[in-house]
Amino acid sequence: MSDGTRTPESPEQQREVWRRLRETLRPQATASQLIVGLLCLLLGISIAAQVRQGDDSLDGVSQQELVRLLDESGRHMADLEVENAELEDTLETLTSGQEGDEAARSAAEKRLEDLEILAGTAPAQGRGIVVSIDDPAGGVRSATLLGVIQELRNAGAEVIEIDDVRVVASTAVTTADDGALMVDGTELEAPYTVRAIGDPAVMEPALRIPGGAADSVAADGGTLAVVADDDVRIEATVPLEEPEHTEVVK
Numbered sequence: 001m002s003d004g005t006r007t008p009e010s011p012e013q014q015r016e017v018w019r020r021l022r023e024t025l026r027p028q029a030t031a032s033q034l035i036v037g038l039l040c041l042l043l044g045i046s047i048a049a050q051v052r053q054g055d056d057s058l059d060g061v062s063q064q065e066l067v068r069l070l071d072e073s074g075r076h077m078a079d080l081e082v083e084n085a086e087l088e089d090t091l092e093t094l095t096s097g098q099e100g101d102e103a104a105r106s107a108a109e110k111r112l113e114d115l116e117i118l119a120g121t122a123p124a125q126g127r128g129i130v131v132s133i134d135d136p137a138g139g140v141r142s143a144t145l146l147g148v149i150q151e152l153r154n155a156g157a158e159v160i161e162i163d164d165v166r167v168v169a170s171t172a173v174t175t176a177d178d179g180a181l182m183v184d185g186t187e188l189e190a191p192y193t194v195r196a197i198g199d200p201a202v203m204e205p206a207l208r209i210p211g212g213a214a215d216s217v218a219a220d221g222g223t224l225a226v227v228a229d230d231d232v233r234i235e236a237t238v239p240l241e242e243p244e245h246t247e248v249v250k
Helices: 011-025 031-056 063-096 100-119 142-154 200-207 213-219
Strands: 124-134 159-162 165-167 173-175 181-183 192-197 223-234
Touching (some): 124 200, 142 200, 192 223, 200 213, 200 223
16 A cells, blocks of 8 residues: 655665755755855954954053053043033123123133134233254154144143144145145244143153154154243234125024
């Protein structure tokens, strides 16, 4: 009696049946599945690399550099706390009505003076340092001079001037066709003089950290000297451009 199935009679037929069964049950990978799997693998490798990079970002930093970074963070925090306290005092004075319009006018004038200094449209003076960069062989690169500016900014410099050019947020340091350094299109002549207003006790050590600005200048064949000054005067300003597409709304 037959139940609709057929039993293999020989060992060869049995092996053939098992082979066909394995091929039928075996997963069939399509091209899209392979692409998705490859993308998942690459994503996993990328995430692992980023995590490792984040963990190792400070491994190669020297103890002196770590101390400097911590000191800068603490100083920035202290400056923000002082500014916050001043703003709160101003707000309290304005809202209390004790001094009325005169307090509002004084606060607005003080804010305007600060903004003019930050924008580079007004002269400034105060404690700071004078940096002299000698470049006898003309090897100091624009990137090196830009590194000096960035290091001063990181150390809390409020106003910076290079020779007779005011350094602002949009300042560009480039190299002329003859190899001379240029700041905002003005060609510089060595030795370059950088004046910066800020805390000398913070800015001077920042320029001399190992591998920092002074070492970069020396690597280019130049020398960097720093002198602290209680009365640094910065006379250079940038012109205030008239707005082209805006108007005052009253």
